[in-house]
Amino acid sequence: MLRDITIGQYYNTKSFIHSLDPRCKIISLAVMMVVIFMASSLAEYAVAITVTCLIIILSKVELSYILKGMKPVWLLVVFTALINVFMGGGERVIFSFFVLKVTEESVYLAVSMMLRVILLVTVSTLLTLTTSPTVLTTGIEKLLKPLEKVKFPSHEVAMMMSIALRFIPTLTEEADKIIKAQAARGNDIESGGMTKKIKGMIPLFVPLFVSAFRRADDLAMAMECRNYTGGVNRTSYKRLEYKKGDWIAYIFMGALLAFTVIYHTVGFLL
Amino acid sequence: MIELENISYTYKDNSPGGNVALDDVSLKVKEGEMWGIIGHTGSGKSTLLEIMSGLLRPNSGRVLFKGEDITEAKSPISALKGKVGLVFQYPEHQLFEESVIKDISFGPKNMGCTEDECIRRAREAMRLVGLGEEFENLSPFEISGGEKRRVAIAGILAMEPEVLILDEPAAGLDPEGRDKLFDMLVKIKGTFCKSIIFVSHSMDDVALYADKVMVMNKGKCITSGGVREVFGERELLLEAGLDVPQVARLIAQLNEKGHSFTDAVLTVEEAFRAIYDKLKG
Ligand SMILES: Nc1ncnc2c1ncn2[C@@H]1O[C@H](COP(=O)(O)OP(=O)(O)OP(=O)(O)O)[C@@H](O)[C@H]1O
Ligand SMILES: [Mg+2]
Numbered sequence: 001m002l003r004d005i006t007i008g009q010y011y012n013t014k015s016f017i018h019s020l021d022p023r024c025k026i027i028s029l030a031v032m033m034v035v036i037f038m039a040s041s042l043a044e045y046a047v048a049i050t051v052t053c054l055i056i057i058l059s060k061v062e063l064s065y066i067l068k069g070m071k072p073v074w075l076l077v078v079f080t081a082l083i084n085v086f087m088g089g090g091e092r093v094i095f096s097f098f099v100l101k102v103t104e105e106s107v108y109l110a111v112s113m114m115l116r117v118i119l120l121v122t123v124s125t126l127l128t129l130t131t132s133p134t135v136l137t138t139g140i141e142k143l144l145k146p147l148e149k150v151k152f153p154s155h156e157v158a159m160m161m162s163i164a165l166r167f168i169p170t171l172t173e174e175a176d177k178i179i180k181a182q183a184a185r186g187n188d189i190e191s192g193g194m195t196k197k198i199k200g201m202i203p204l205f206v207p208l209f210v211s212a213f214r215r216a217d218d219l220a221m222a223m224e225c226r227n228y229t230g231g232v233n234r235t236s237y238k239r240l241e242y243k244k245g246d247w248i249a250y251i252f253m254g255a256l257l258a259f260t261v262i263y264h265t266v267g268f269l270l
Numbered sequence: 271m272i273e274l275e276n277i278s279y280t281y282k283d284n285s286p287g288g289n290v291a292l293d294d295v296s297l298k299v300k301e302g303e304m305w306g307i308i309g310h311t312g313s314g315k316s317t318l319l320e321i322m323s324g325l326l327r328p329n330s331g332r333v334l335f336k337g338e339d340i341t342e343a344k345s346p347i348s349a350l351k352g353k354v355g356l357v358f359q360y361p362e363h364q365l366f367e368e369s370v371i372k373d374i375s376f377g378p379k380n381m382g383c384t385e386d387e388c389i390r391r392a393r394e395a396m397r398l399v400g401l402g403e404e405f406e407n408l409s410p411f412e413i414s415g416g417e418k419r420r421v422a423i424a425g426i427l428a429m430e431p432e433v434l435i436l437d438e439p440a441a442g443l444d445p446e447g448r449d450k451l452f453d454m455l456v457k458i459k460g461t462f463c464k465s466i467i468f469v470s471h472s473m474d475d476v477a478l479y480a481d482k483v484m485v486m487n488k489g490k491c492i493t494s495g496g497v498r499e500v501f502g503e504r505e506l507l508l509e510a511g512l513d514v515p516q517v518a519r520l521i522a523q524l525n526e527k528g529h530s531f532t533d534a535v536l537t538v539e540e541a542f543r544a545i546y547d548k549l550k551g
Contacts, residue, residue, distance in 0.1 A: 180325050181364040183347060184356040185425060186380030190345070203376065206366035210411065 009169060011129040016245060017059035018130045022139025024246040025127055031253045032123045035260045036116055041267060044260065045115060051256060052119055059130050069125045070118065077117050084110035128165065137162035138236055155231025163219070171212060178207050271433050271465045272299045272322060272354070277331035279317055291317040292328070293489040299433070299482075304459060305467040306476035306497075309486030310511035315469045316359065318486070319435050322467070323356035324349065335433075352381045355431030359438045361422030365410040370401070370421050373410050377429040388428075395424035398458055400450065416447045423451075427458065434458070436468040440475060452479045477501060477515040477536040485510055498534055517541045 017025070032051070039045050056066065088106025095102055128136065137158045144154035179189070182203045189200040274297040281289040291314045299305055309315050320326045321333060324346035333341050335350060343349035355377075358364065367373035374395055375388040383391065396405065399420040405413065410421055419439075426434070434455070440448040456479060459466050470476050476483055477497055484494035487510035493500055501507070501514045504522070513519065514536075521535045521544070531548070535541050 177358065178364055180320065181358045181361065183325060184323060184358070185364075185377040185429070186352060187376075188348075188380070203364075203366045207364050210366075211363055 009128065010132045011061045011065060012132075013060050015058060015060035015130070017055060017126070019243075019245060020130075020249055021240055021242055021246045022131050022135050023143055023240065024242070024249050025131055026136075026139055026143060028249060028253045029123055029127050031257050033120065035256060036119045036123075038260050038264055039112070039116070040264070044263060045112070047256070047259070048119055049115075052122055055123070055126055059126060061126070061129050065129070066122060066125060069129075070121060073117065073121050077114050080117065081110040081114045084113050133162045133165050135238060136165070138238055138240060141231075142240055153231070155234065159231075167212075167215070170215070171208070174211055175204065175208055178204055178211075271301050271336060272467075273297070273332075273334040274318075274322065275332045275334070277318070277321055277328045277333070279314075279321060279326065279328050281317075290489055292321070294331075295486075295489075295491045296331075297484055297491065297494065299465050299467060301464045302459070303465050303482050304456070304480050305465070305482045305484060306480030307467065307469045307484045307486065308471070308473065308476055308512055313486040313510075314489040315486055316437055319356060319437050319467070319469065322433075323347070323354045323435055325356070352377065352429045353431055354433045354435065355426040355429050357423050357426050357434070357436040357439060359441060361425075362415060362418035365418060365422060365425075368409060369407050370410050370413070371396075371406040373421060374424045374428050377425055381429060391428040391430065392424070395428040398427055399424045399454060416443055419443065419447075419451075427463075430462040432462065432464045434463045434466045436466070438469050438471065440470065440472065448475070455479065473501075473513060473515040474517070474537075477518070485512065487511070497536065501536055502533060 020028075032048075035044075035051070036048050039048050056063065085102055085106050086100045088103065088109045090103035090105030090109075092104040093101050094104060094107070131139070140161060141155055141158035144152065144157060148154050182200075183189075185203075187200050187203050189197055189204070192200075274295060277292055277295045278290075279292040281291055295314075295318060297305075297318075307315050307318070317326065321328050324333070324340055327341060327346055331341075332339050333346070335354065338349075340346045340349040365373050367376060371389070371392050374392040378388045378391045393406075396403075401417065401420055401424065405417070405421075410418060413421070419442075423436075423439070436455075439451055439455075443451060452475065455466055455468070468480070480497055482495065483497050483500040485492050485500060485507065492510055493503060493506060501518055504514050504518075507513055514522070517538055517540070518533075518536055521531045521533070521541060525531055525533075529548075531544050535544050
C-alpha cells in the first residue's frame, strides 16, 4: 500500500511533456494552480479539466498510474467534500436532518472543492512524473537564481528539494520492510482501538527515523568525499535551453491565464 | 512442520501484469530439519520466507503448519500465534526500544506473556545468542553492528518459535561471528525450536550447516533435497547462477586431472580426510 505513493516518482517515457524545459513546466504548473484556484463557474472548471486531460494525454503517462497516486489523498478529498456538503450553509435546502442540512450551495461547494483538490494533485504529480529529479532540481535552481542577489541560497534549496524527492520511494520501501519486520514480532496495527494503533506506531517510527538519519548521514559523507562544497562556481552537466515546444507551451499557458483572469473579472463586473 | 503446496505470488507493481516473484513452489519441512535455501538475487527467496511466516498471503496455493491451513485464516500471521519466527535480512534495523532487554521482550509481550515471563524469555534468548548480562540495560543503538544483530535474533527467539526462519542471517558478519551464529542455530535446534530454515548466498555455509537444500531460480524451485544430492548436480546449479561449495570445486578439479576422489566431499573436514588418506597411501 505504501508503495502506491507516486508523488515524487519519475515515469520514464518519451513524450512532448517529458521533453519540455523544467522551467517551462514549473511555471506552467504555477499557472495551472492559479487557474484551478480562480475557477468558480462551470465554464472555468471545464477549461481546467480539459487542459489537465490534454496534459495527461500529451505526457503518455498511464492513467492507472496517476489514479494510483490519488489513493493517499482520496480520504482527504472525501472528508472535505462531506464536511462541505453538511456544513456548507446556504439557503436552498434540499433536505435536512437534525442540525445537518444539505443545500444546493453546499453541494456545489463540495463538488468544486473536490474537483480542485483532485486537479491540483494531478497536475503536481504530473510535474514529477514527467521530469527526472536532476532536471527538476536544475530547473528550480535556475528559477530561483535571481533571488541570489538577496543572499538566497538557491542552489542549496534546490539540492535539498531534489534529495527529499529522491528519498520518498526509498523511505516508503524501508517503511514497508519495518512494518513487516515488526509484524513478525506480533506488532499489530490493523486491529484494535485507536490507542492500540498509535502504540503500534512507535515500533515503526523509531527505526524509520533512525534509518532516515543514518541515510542522511551517509549521503552527506559521500557527497563531502566527492568534494561537494555547495553551489559556488558549480557548472551543470545538463544545460537548460528553451526549444520551440517550450515557447508554444508558454504561449498556450499565457493565453490560458489571460482567459481566466479576463473571464473572472468580466464575470464579476456583470 | 511446514508444508508449502504450489505457492504462487505476484507483486502488483508498476510493470504490466505485475512482478511474478514465485511460481508454483512446493516444499515440505519436517520436524528436526535444517533447510538452506539458495538462489540468485531476486529469485524469490525472501518472498517465500514471508509467505511461510504468514506475512504475505499467496495468490494461489496452500501453506500448512502442522497440517493446518493458515492461508484460509483471516490473518495468516495471527493463525500461527508466533510459532513461526522470521528474522529479516539486516534485522538490526528494526530495533527501537530504550534498552536491549526491553526490545527483546517486545515479541513475547505482544503474544500476551506476563512481565516475569517476558523477562525470563528475554534473558534465556540473550543467553542463547551469547549476549552477557551487562548488555541488558544498554541502549540497542550504542552497541556494535554484530551485537545488534544478536539482539534482533534474540528478539525472535524470545517468542520461542517452533520453526525459525532466517533471511541471510550471516550477511555482513565477520568469519568468527558467522561461525558463532550458525553454531548457535545448530544448538537451539532441538530446544523449543524444532526446525530451522535459512537463506544464504554462501554455498559453504549451506554445505556445512544445512541438511536439506532448496534451490530457487527465477521464482521457481528447480531442485530440493539432501545437501549431497543437490550439490551433486553442479550443471543445474551453474545454470541457476550458483555453484557447488569451494571444496567440492577443488575436488572436481583434482578429479579432472586424473585423481579419483569421491564426489561426496563438501566440507573442509571431509576434504582433509579424503586428501590425507590418499597421501598416506
Ligand atoms: N515489495 C515488492 N514490490 C514489488 N516487487 C517486489 C517486492 N519485493 C520483491 N519484489 C520482486 O520480487 C522478486 C523476488 O524478490 P525477493 O526479494 O523475494 O528475492 P530474493 O531471492 O530474496 O533476492 P535477494 O537475494 O536479493 O534477497 C524480485 O524480482 C523483486 O524485484
Ligand atoms: Mg532477499
